[in-house]
Amino acid sequence: MPRSKPPASNLASESLTGLAPVVSPATRVLILGSFPGVRSLELQQYYAHPQNQFWRILEAIWPSSAHGISASSYENRSKWLLERGLGVWDVYASCERSGSLDSAIRNAVPNNIAALQLPHLGAIAHNGGESFKHARHTQTLGVPVYQLPSTSPANARWSFERKLAAWREVMQRCGLV
Template identity: 70%
Template sequence: MTSPLTALPPLVSSRTKLLILGSFPGVASLKAQQYYGHPQNHFWRILQAIWPSGHLDMRATSYQNRSEWLLSKQLGVWDVYAACEREGSLDSNIRNAVLNDFSLLKELCPGLQAIAHNGGESFRHAKHTMLLGLPVYKLPSTSPANASWSFERKLAAWREVFERNGLVQEPAAGGALDASSG
């Protein structure tokens, strides 16, 4: 039996328009106390592709700088689970999970316009986030375990949700969206 793990606090601001909800931080993220802390996770790489920062590689900057950059783009990050038991980092190993209180989002993010679930495990709880009355999307997981989606395919789906919610000005060519509206 593993001891209970506690999630990271929400990374949001009053300006957050779109909230990305993961399932629960992996071992590397918990150890570093950073969202998407595993170097092979595509999260930060996708954001950099959506919002190019010139020659600056956001993945190589401090977590503080990446967090401020993300918030400045009106994006927020949180997880569906506040706590759970889990061996390793796979979502399939999550046991005795406790959901976060999504009603807090109205107070934390008064400008929130939409929620996007990062992967299937997170999206399993879309019925809870839909209660907020906002559009809810299912995005392909940025986890390295999601090898069935290429980086380019993940990027196209993520970019489309960002465009729909005004976080990207110029549309990209093509792209498919795996989304639901609530």
């Protein structure tokens, strides 16, 4: 007799802590994800899953070296990101989750985004819907807030080209392109 799958509520979820922000005093646009996926937590690197299109999209907006920034070390990618006036963090500091899907996030504790004190911050861009659920909080910082399509491989409804166009438009509005 085949065994049935246990209900989702019976699946164990892990208590997880997110990554430190990648920002500088020169950060003009803060890109906020929801919470790092399993691969990103393992490597302690934002957007580390090879199918995540984050680094590819940014490189398409700001073409880089012959080998591409996505093939560079994380340290070089982070420096490259900061040189363009971008910063990265997540809306959640910690949560319980099994796997990498936003829909599995439970008992999330938000990050204190205002505490970053970014003197040149001109906009916040939420990478995906789960992050954008916190727009009412980020709007209190007094800068424009945008919702971007998620770069996650789970967002298969949007083609790379469509995601790229949306991301490029926001970066143009922010004066970075």
